[in-house]
Amino acid sequence: xxxxxxxxxxxxxSLSVGVLGVGNIGMVHLKSASxxxxxxxxxxxxxxxxxxxxxxxAGAERTYDDYATLLETEDLDAAVVALxxxxxxxxxxxxxxxxxDVFVEKPFARxxxxxxxxxxxxxxxxxxxxxxxxxxxxPDIVGVKEAYEDGSVGHVPYASMTRLNDGPLGRPPVQDPxxxxxxxxxxxxxxxxLELGIHCFDVLEWLFGDLEVESAxxxxxxxxxxxxxxxxxxxxxxxxxxxxxxxxxYQWEQLPEVNTRLRLEGITGTITNQDHLPDNFYAxxxxxxxxxxxxxxxxxxxxxxxPTFYLRAHYRALGDFLEAIxxxxxxxxxGEVGRRTLELAETAYELAGRTDxxxxxxxxxx
Numbered sequence: 141x142x143x144x145x146x147x148x149x150x151x152x153x154s155l156s157v158g159v160l161g162v163g164n165i166g167m168v169h170l171k172s173a174s175x176x177x178x179x180x181x182x183x184x185x186x187x188x189x190x191x192x193x194x195x196x197x198a199g200a201e202r203t204y205d206d207y208a209t210l211l212e213t214e215d216l217d218a219a220v221v222a223l224x225x226x227x228x229x230x231x232x233x234x235x236x237x238x239x240x241d242v243f244v245e246k247p248f249a250r251x252x253x254x255x256x257x258x259x260x261x262x263x264x265x266x267x268x269x270x271x272x273x274x275x276x277x278x279p280d281i282v283g284v285k286e287a288y289e290d291g292s293v294g295h296v297p298y299a300s301m302t303r304l305n306d307g308p309l310g311r312p313p314v315q316d317p318x319x320x321x322x323x324x325x326x327x328x329x330x331x332x333x334l335e336l337g338i339h340c341f342d343v344l345e346w347l348f349g350d351l352e353v354e355s356a357x358x359x360x361x362x363x364x365x366x367x368x369x370x371x372x373x374x375x376x377x378x379x380x381x382x383x384x385x386x387x388x389x390y391q392w393e394q395l396p397e398v399n400t401r402l403r404l405e406g407i408t409g410t411i412t413n414q415d416h417l418p419d420n421f422y423a424x425x426x427x428x429x430x431x432x433x434x435x436x437x438x439x440x441x442x443x444x445x446x447p448t449f450y451l452r453a454h455y456r457a458l459g460d461f462l463e464a465i466x467x468x469x470x471x472x473x474x475g476e477v478g479r480r481t482l483e484l485a486e487t488a489y490e491l492a493g494r495t496d497x498x499x500x501x502x503x504x505x506x
Contacts, residue, residue, distance in 0.1 A: 153178075154178040154179055154180045155178065155179050155217040155218060155462055155465075155466060156180050156182045156214070156215065156216050156217045156218075157179055157180065157182065157216065157217065157218050157219070157220065157462070158181075158182060158183040158184065158210055158211070158214055158216045158219045158220070158240075159173070159181060159183075159184040159185070159195070159200070159220045159222060160184075160185050160207040160210065160211075160219055160220060160221050160222060160223055160231055161185070161186055161207070161221070161223040161224075161227075161245075162184045162185075162186045162191045162192070162194065162200075162222070163186070163188070163191055163222070163319075165222050165245060165272075165454070166184075166186070166191075166220070166222030166223075167191075167194060167195070167198065168451055168454050169220045169222055169243075169272075169454065169458055170184060170195055170198055170199070170200060170220075171198055171199075172451075172454055172455040172458050172459070173220070173458060173462075174198065174199045175455070176455075176458075176459060176462065179462060180201075181199055181200050181201070182200075182201045182202065182214060182216070183200060183201060183202045183203065183204065183210050183213075183214045183216075184196075184200040184202075184203050184204075184210075185203065185204040185206060185207040185210040186203070186205070187205055189205075192204075192205065202214075207223065207227075207231055207234075208230075208234055211234050211235055211237075211238045211240065212234075212238070216238070216240045217240070217241065217465065218240060218241045218242065218243060218461075218462060218465060219231075219235050219240050219241070219242050219243070220242075220243045220245075220458070221235075221242055221243065221244040221245060222245045223245075224319075224321040224322075224327060224328070225247055225249070225250050225321075225327065225328050225329050225334075226250065226321065226326070226327040226328070226329075228244055228245075228248065228249055228250075228254075228258070229249060229254050229257055229258050231244075232244065232258045232261060233257075233261040235265075235267065236261040236262050236264060236265030236267050237261075237265060238265075239265055239266070239267060240267060241267045241268040241269070241270075241465045242262070242267060242268075242269055242270070243270040243271075243272065243458060243461045243462075243471075244269065244270065244271050244272065244475075245271075245272050246271055246272055246273055246338050246339065246478065246481075247329060247335075247338045247478070247481070247482060248271045248475060248478025248479060248481070248482060249329070249478070249479070249482060250328070250329030250330075250334075251329060251482060251486065252479055252483050252486060255475070255478065255479040255482055256479070258475065259475050259476070259479065262475060268461075268464065268465050268470065268471055268474070269474055269475035269478075270457075270460075270461035270464070270471035270472075270473055270475075271473050271474065271475060271477060271478035272454065272457050272458070272473075273338070273339060273342040273343075273457070273473050273477065273478070273481070274339070274450075274453040274456075274457045275339045275340070275342065275343045275400065275453070276342060276343055276346050277452075277454075277456040277457050277460075278400075278413075278450070278453045279416065279417070279418050280398065280400075280402075280413035280414070280416040280417050280418075281343055281400075281402065281413055281416075282416070283413065283415070283416025284347070284402055284404065284411050284412070284413050284416060285346065285347055287411045287415075287416070288347060288404055288406075288411055292406075292409065293404065293406025293407065293408050293409040293411055294406050294407040294408045294409075295379075295380070295406065295407050296379065296381050296404045296405060296406045297380070297381060297382065297405065297406075297407070298381065298382050298384075298405045299347075299348070299381055299382075299383045299384075299402075299403065299404045299405065300383065300384045300385075300401075300402075300403050300405075301340050301343070301344060301383070301384070301385050301386075301400070301401065301402045301403075302385075302386045302387070302400070302401040303337070303339065303340055303386075303387045303388075303399060303400045303401075304336075304387065304388050304389070304390070304391040304399050305336065305389055305391065305393045305399050306390075306392045306393050307322070307332065307335070307368060307389025307390070308322035308323055308389070309362070309364075309389075311392045311393065322335070322366075323364055323365055323366060324365070324366075325365060325366050328366065330366060330367065330485070330489065331358075331364070331366030331367035331368055331370075331389065332367055332368050332369060332370055332387050332388050332389040333358060333367060333370040333372075333387060333485050333488060333489065334482075334485055335387075335389060336387035336388070336389065337370055337372065337385065337387040337485060337488070338481045338482070338485060340385050340387060341385075341480075341481040341484045341485065342473070342477065342481050343402070344374070344383055344385065345480065345481075345484075347404075348376035348379045348381050348383070349376055349377075349378035349379060350376070350377065350378065351374045351375070351376055351484060352374060352375045352376075352377060353372060353373075353374050353484055353487040353488050353491060354373045354374060354375055354491075355372075355373045355491055356370065356371065356372045356373070356487075356488035356489070356491040356492040357370070357371050358370045358371075358488075358489070358492045361388065361390040362390055368388055368389045368390045369386075369387075369388040369389075369390060370385075370386070370387050370388070370488065370492070371385070371386045372384070372385040372386075372488045373385075374484075398414070398417065400413065401413065401414070457473065460472050460473075461473075
């Protein structure tokens with residue numbers, strides 16, 4: 141049994157957390173953990189000096205330029221893996237060797253084969269694994285689930301989900317060049333189907349049970365080396381629901397607009413996530429967004445929870461994971477869930493590739 145596990149069983153002190161990667165989402169996790177009771181962010185690691193400086197200003201006690209050194213040096217209860225996908229496996233394996241539980245950004249891995257390797261290491265190291273699938277923590281998605289489960293619309297023969305944003309290129313005018321890894325199929329594992337579709341697969345199975353992917357298509361709306369659009373047709377045998385999913389990173393985000401649409405067509409009515417947005421959401425989110433713009437102009441750190449609607453979902457997801465490991469329980473969104481979303485994505489990729497090959501095949505004369 142690891143020293144971290146022993147300490148949790150014998151000591152009521154705060155959980156010691158390290159954050160591996162403190163770019164955009166890593167800083168969200170760092171600030172979220174710092175705002176939680178009985179949680180200490182003792183260290184953060186990032187190869188970029190500016191990111192380490194921001195982490196120190198945000199409350200990290202120590203910073204490292206290498207996550208492996210952090211894991212070797214610090215005595216942690218948990219580590220947040222907010223690194224690019226091509227580093228997830230190595231980080232989880234090193235954490236397992238150190239006996240440190242991990243909360244991993246999505247996609248959990250670049251493939252099911254890589255996920256299996258990570259889960260095997262986690263089992264060998266006797267560590268817990270959680271995955272940051274945050275859509276199920278957003279209040280509008282929670283509202284859809286609650287409305288669906290109360291049975292008010294009856295059987296749902298059809299559902300649709302759309303998730304769009306502006307992807308790694310950002311909205312023009314772009315001041316800084318995008319990171320290279322999101323546009324590298326090998327480093328990222330894929331394009332919008334992994335970046336955005338993964339979240340949707342998680343929510344849809346959360347709602348309807350196991351899904352079967354029936355057909356899929358991917359495309360490049362922009363001149364980029366990964367797909368920036370994907371459409372997937374699925375069926376949920378348990379509920380006899382047909383589902384259409386579309387995700388893409390070709391549309392500029394217009395905060396505070398919600399870039400996710402979820403619609404359930406029941407026999408007695410319709411449920412949409414738009415009907416379950418918090419009161420005064422747009423006014424509150426717009427105010428937070430303006431505050432963040434002012435913070436950038438003044439060269440100070442942005443508020444971690446603005447716009448609150450999105451970033452509080454990350455706070456809740458991480459909070460649930462930390463509470464689970466504190467209680468010695470399996471995280472509510474664990475590594476097997478992360479692997480399952482990858483399995484669905486791989487099936488969609490395979491079917492989309494088959495469709496492309498059939499379209500390109502020459503006609504055979506009888």
